[in-house]
Amino acid sequence: MVRDLTYVTCPKCGHDRNPNTATNCEICGQRLKGGGIPPIAWIALAVLLLGGAGYYFWQNRPGEAPAPVASTPAPPASTAPAQPATTPGLEQVKSPFVKLFATMAEVENVPSGLFNYGGSTTFAPLRSRTVLGAIAQAHPNFKLRYAEPVSGKPGSGTGIAMLIAGEMSFAQSSRAVKSKEYAAAKERGIALEQVPVAIDGLAFFVNPANSVAGLSVDQIVGLFTGKITNWKQVGGPDRPVVPFSRNLQAGGTVDYFNEEVLGGAGLGKVVRETRDTTDALRKVAATPGGVGYATASEVIGQRSVRPVPLARSNSREYVAPFAEDSQVNRTAFRDGTYPVTRRLFVVIRRDGRLDEQAGAAYANLLLSGEGQQLVEKSGFVAIR
Known part of the structure; x- marks a missing residue:
């Protein structure tokens, strides 16, 4: 260019x-x-x-x-x-925006104005009154407004599309930006940059009556593609498997599950569709052979279901998603011993305008020492 x-x-x-x-x-x-x-x-x-x-x-x-x-x-x-002779792929560019601060109040170049943001439903805990209140206290003139999509369901893909269309100042995504999204932005004369701000993991849960000790990643694939149909095949009770999931079009978490866990195979015909995580939790709690999944922060403290420890494929070295204090297993999430983890991103619209400055400021607010403490209080793992 x-x-x-x-x-x-x-x-x-x-x-x-x-x-x-x-x-x-x-x-x-x-x-x-x-x-x-x-x-x-x-x-x-x-x-x-x-x-x-x-x-x-x-x-x-x-x-x-x-x-x-x-x-x-x-x-x-x-x-x-x-300038370099060739422009490297956008996925490999080191962000020039990130600058680490101790407190939110110390973050520099925070613009004044009202800025739309949104996207991944996984980010919901980071849109809480506590987090937004801390941002507002540190920078009163930096006002944020969550933007619901006019059509379709909220999610990472929807948020990135709205960002490209100019309907948001920055987006939140629970998966990496895709090549086709980079290309769509380029057609509009802008670039996208993703800045990781937190670590998350998927938690798999079953009905409390299910005695299965743990599941390996290859067994998870079998359960959700229909290759494993009875719990006794994985060391559980003699009971039919009833998997629950949101539709593949729902957004980042399901998209991540399909791409990174199922290898793009898609959900099997045996999978029953749910509206959201709350619906999945209720249905698994009411179904003896039920199994579901969600971002770990949404499963913490849920007593109606039982979280299942996970192991890597063809292994029985199970790692629990939660520690004994009912918090996420920070050590296992951070060092990768828990097998299904991901990074959460702030997606910035690089167009040299005020929205770019807003996205950079928001990312730096969450990456500040104070912001990372709020990340952990929200059920995620700090990335720094």
Whole structure:
């Protein structure tokens, strides 16, 4: 993509959409060397230098002795960092936005205004009054409004689509941004950047009467694709398996489950559809052979079902999703010994506008020391 020459790249955060007339970076506030010089001044300088060079060569054309000329000082070298010869894939670009602070109040460059956000339902605990209240106390003029989709169900995919369409300032996603979403954004002349802010895991649960000791990932696949039809096949009671799940179009959690656990195989015909996690919990609690799954923070403290420890494929080294204090198993989630974990992302719309600044500020608020404490109190695992 050809860059507009009227923009200046920030040497501190790498933001490459600062107007050439800007004296400070729009994102991080860094002083821009050479900023504030209007484009016409650069054009005039180029004409002057080219004219001087032309006069020099005319004076020193072949066959004549060189004419004495006044020495012309070389123009100053550019202070902007050199651009790479090729642009790496957006998934591999290191975020220039992340800057770690101790408290939310210390986070810099938080814009004023009302900003729409939303997307993944997994983020619901981070949209609580406690979290939003802490943000509002630290930055009263940074106002957030959750945006419901006009049509369809809320979810990671819906939120990213709304972000691309300009209906949100930033989005929340419980899965990584897909290649087709990067491409859709590029068609609109923008880029997407995902910043991880928390670690989550999927918790699988059964009816309390089910005595199965644990499940391996390959057994989970069998249960939800219809290859395992009776609990006695996995060490449980002689009872038919009744799996529950939301529709594959529901959003990030189901999409992640299909792609990362089922390997894209899709849900089997035996799976019974539920409206949401609350519906799944109720139906598994009422069905002796029932099994369901949800983000771990939604299953904590649920006494109507029994969370099942998980092991990697073809293993019986089970790891529980929750610790004895009824909190998520932070150590196992963080070091990856619990086999089904994922990162939660803030998706930023990189267009050089105020929405980009808002998304960067929100990500840094959650990544602050205070923000990470709220992440853990919300049932997730801190990423830093």
